[in-house]
Amino acid sequence: MKELNLQLKDTEWPLEYIDHDRKIVRAIVFDDQENYYFVRAKRDDDFGKATLIETSGGGVEADEDLETALKRELKEELGAEVEIMHKIGIVSDYYNLIHRHNINNYYL
Numbered sequence: 121m122k123e124l125n126l127q128l129k130d131t132e133w134p135l136e137y138i139d140h141d142r143k144i145v146r147a148i149v150f151d152d153q154e155n156y157y158f159v160r161a162k163r164d165d166d167f168g169k170a171t172l173i174e175t176s177g178g179g180v181e182a183d184e185d186l187e188t189a190l191k192r193e194l195k196e197e198l199g200a201e202v203e204i205m206h207k208i209g210i211v212s213d214y215y216n217l218i219h220r221h222n223i224n225n226y227y228l
Contacts, residue, residue: 124209124226133216140220145190146177147227149202159197166217186225
């Protein structure tokens with residue numbers, strides 16, 4: 121299966137500069153009964169107030185490989201020990217307001 125590779129642009133705010141890249145891991149998580157698991161996140165930040173439903177995951181620490189980071193994040197957020205089936209691909213996006221480039225690595 122060919123991995124997804126998407127490049128998304130921020131059209132809400134003008135691109136002035138990007139001062140950091142953030143490596144992220146995310147997963148579509150399901151169990152043997154085909155129940156899917158997501159995270160509800162409440163935000164109140166530079167982008168405003170919102171309640172969002174998101175895939176589980178988060179930032180990769182400096183000393184971690186992607187799969188180790190994913191297992192750690194899913195344990196923290198869902199309390200789940202997971203089996204990584206395969207990588208879906210990468211979604212690269214920009215948050216111009218906070219000058220950040222996200223490199224989202226998605227897994228199943």
